[in-house]
Amino acid sequence: MPESKHTPAPWCAAPAKSLTGRVLRDYYWTVKAGDTTVADLFGEINKRSAKHPELEANARLIAAAPELLEACKWLLKDLSYKAPEQIAPEVAAHYTSRLTAIIAKAEGNQS
Secondary structure (H helix, E strand, O other): OOOOOOOOOOOEEEEOEOOOOOEOOOOEEEEEEOOEEEEEEEOOOOOOOOOOHHHHHHHHHHHHHHHHHHHHHHHHHHHHHHHHHHOOHHHHHHHHHHHHHHHHHHHOOOO
């Protein structure tokens, strides 16, 4: 399979900090690969008590994306080797189709 064009792993998710160094855990998370910012995630900040627990979950999911993509590619390759002997054809076809679609979505090759 061709090399991915995304920023190389590992990616890490962490609450962002303000210019004064205050941790902004409740409404601003960042995903980084070393010193490179891959993504910033913001919650609604116009409410003083607004908390956005989904931001952390989303940031961690984004941070896991390169490894998840690699795992999908590995599974697709492994499935092609094992399918004829160890997996029912309809199951192999289902997972081959799903993995191919997921990989295409991640790599921007959706039809």
